[in-house]
Amino acid sequence: MNFADDSSSTEKHIFIAARQAMTLQQLQRDNEQRYREIFAAAGLRRSHLIFPVFVSDRPGMIESMPGMTVTPIEKITQHVQTIVDSGILSLIVFGIPKSRDRIGSSAFDRKGVVQRAVRAIKSSFGSSVNVVTDICVCQYNLSGHCGIVASGNKRVDNDATLQILAQVAASHAEAGADVVAPSSMMDGQVRAIKSALVGFFTKTMILSYSAKHASSLYTPFRSAAFAKMKPRLDKSSYQVSYANPRQVLLEIETDISEGADIVMIKPALAYLDLVRMVKDRFCGHPVAVQNVSGEYAMIKAAAMHNLIDEEEWKVCSIASIKRAGADRIISYFALDVSKYL
């Protein structure tokens, strides 16, 4: 085509539009290539990723986490199929029960929401899907704390909670969970769960949320899971302080000695030095990292305001978690980024 001054302006516009379209396509291809290279350089594979699944009897969108949904039990198989189709074969199940009581008894009910979901997933997918379940009572009890609050005072009763956590873990293992993941930060939680599993569910692994820091970054999760309750509960009496990295090492050491197959550090991004430290100190013991709801929401919110490039930050943050040494990464972005792997 000749674009000397005498050519019509329509022709010029068509040419410019075509060039822009090509550039965009090209740009997308270049970016895709760049994201693939970032992941390859970090050594990330799909098998490192674990995708979170919220199950409930009441479905819905999660307002605080745009793009995330709560899946009703009857649609769980369909939902897991989309995850499997993306090549992600591990998921972690979070339950949102219908009702709460003082001790969180729906958490260990054989017909509880997580137990039913795990049975459904396992009966459709068998061993081709690796199912991790979150073991805690905060979604199930009246206080919203991760332990049972003794009647009469406001304190979490660590030892009374251990028995309940053991029951929850056994009920999940019985339903078919491959990995149980205690997230309540009660002292002795791994030992209590191990003794409930031993002799019955010998293949069930324990992924302990060993170093779960007290953080406002769980707020979007809590807004989803705690409905009308205060999403900003102070859990600092049992979760780790950011000011105390030595405590992280002690928690990890204790959990490994109690039998944790995998230990976890969370949140992810401001804690990656600890991941490396733990990998080095504990002879490469498997470490998982949870890229939490607030980390997801920060990227989503900034991108919605056109302040950052969402795709680039999903990719770079996940790559950095891998580079720090994480063997497993639980992330709400897992499904989105799987196309670059």
Ligand SMILES: NCc1[nH]cc(CCC(=O)O)c1CC(=O)O
């Ligand atoms: N104890 C349950 C649990 N398991 C994981 C998260 C947070 C996960 C996230 O923010 O993505 C929580 C909430 C909490 O501790 O208050």
